[in-house]
Amino acid sequence: MRQHDARRWVLIAGVLGSSMAFIDATAVNVILPVLQNDLRATVAEVQWVIEAYQLFLAALILLGGALGDRFGRRRVFAAGVFIFAVASAACGFAPSAVFLIGARAIQGIGGALLTPGSLALITGAYEDTERGAAIGSWSAFSALTSAAGPVLGGWLAQHLSWRAIFFLNAPIAAAVLAICLLRVKDSRPAQKPGLDPGGALLATLGLGGITYGLIESPQRGFADAAVAGSLVAGAIASLAFIVVESRARAPMLPLDIFRSRAFAGANLLTLFLYGALGGFFFFLPFDLIQLRGYSPTQAGAALLPFAALLFAGSRSAGALAVRIGARKPLTLGPALAAAGLVVMALSPSGGSYWTSTLPGLLLLGIGMTTTIAPLTTTVMSSCPQARAGLASGVNNAVARGASLLAIAVIGAAAIASFSARFEEGLAKLPLAPQVRSELLAQRSRLAALEIPRSVSAHLRKSIESTVASSFRDSFRLALLLAASLALASALVGLLTIRVKGRR
Structure with missing residues (x-):
């Protein structure tokens, strides 16, 4: 051949x-x-x-x-x-x-x-x-x-x-x-x-313990033994991972790679920005399908403008970063992404896709398009060529871990917000105690909870309105938390990425 x-x-x-x-x-x-x-x-x-x-x-x-x-x-x-x-x-x-x-x-x-x-x-x-x-x-x-x-x-x-x-x-x-x-x-x-199987095990236990504690905290509370225990165990395993990696002969994650300010900064930026992106894309389909009544196909198509911007603009963004340096796009891009998330969070409820979702989604897409190629270039150029594979792998792992943790953190905050608003709304309705208890027991399902058939048509509409308003508030909170992460990544870009030509 x-x-x-x-x-x-x-x-x-x-x-x-x-x-x-x-x-x-x-x-x-x-x-x-x-x-x-x-x-x-x-x-x-x-x-x-x-x-x-x-x-x-x-x-x-x-x-x-x-x-x-x-x-x-x-x-x-x-x-x-x-x-x-x-x-x-x-x-x-x-x-x-x-x-x-x-x-x-x-x-x-x-x-x-x-x-x-x-x-x-x-x-x-x-x-x-x-x-x-x-x-x-x-x-x-x-x-x-x-x-x-x-x-x-x-x-x-x-x-x-x-x-x-x-x-x-x-x-x-x-x-x-x-x-x-x-x-x-x-x-x-x-x-x-x-090989570093010990490091891999500790990384899994650390991320897993923290993630479990955060996901279960809205239902059980942080005082629950399983929640507190998993968070503590996850923190201990994470610290042990750092100790083991600093002493291992062939560490999975050589810590000296972070001595490069550009590499450390680029990965911290990745942590915040991909955390924002992961939290947003987790919650958006629930808003589109369960609250706005989109079909699954329509919900998938709603994301096409974002993907089209990434596909069409990434190459140009990479060329621009070569001419002007990475600092400006790695500051402006995340800031635009944050602005897009804020626009979606503050858009009026009940608006159409064209007025309430698309403008913010386009800003988010432009921001990510501006960021991704310069970010990748910064990661790969901040380490010796012999470590290019390691640099790419670390950045990939950071992006995945960012999404993992952000979905847990933002999800915990959104569920807590929904639960509080929903309970407050139900307290204003003349519901039978059994019906109220049955509804509150389903809080963890958010907008997918099922209203008992015994409820009258008038009360059903009131409950549906309470569910919708509670979910909108929790979704807005999720978007604003994601925007704060994106804004933090812009600040990291401003402070850690060197201006072109400056040593």
């Missing part, structure tokens, strides 16, 4: 493999309100549908890259694709929210193996002169699949079932595994890296 053909097959395998993860990441958010109703899940359980995946992906993605370098990139990539596909099928057959959460956790493990593996295979197959174009092709297809995810997920949920989005991964995985077996040669660096 000619070298050109061999490299083309590597690129195809990498693009198809990573497309499963990218479609899944964007499509699942849109179908959350649908699967919540189908599985009668609480908001905490719905949070875990996202968080279980993000937890293992964020905690293990650096280990996944090291495993590929040690045991063979094709082998580990193919293993990740297989695990991801089997877990996806389990998600599709899930009889309950708890089962789905478990399957999503296994999906995250598969994603942690295939995500770094796809780029590592491409990097190893292409020479320096052609590598940029190959990675550019991978990035373009990744953007396309990410953009298609919400619309595809919404359409499948509306016309077939939310389960279909998970079954879609089976034929893609089969094609990728066949290509890997028949067309792709294994590769690995000359020097095998060490």
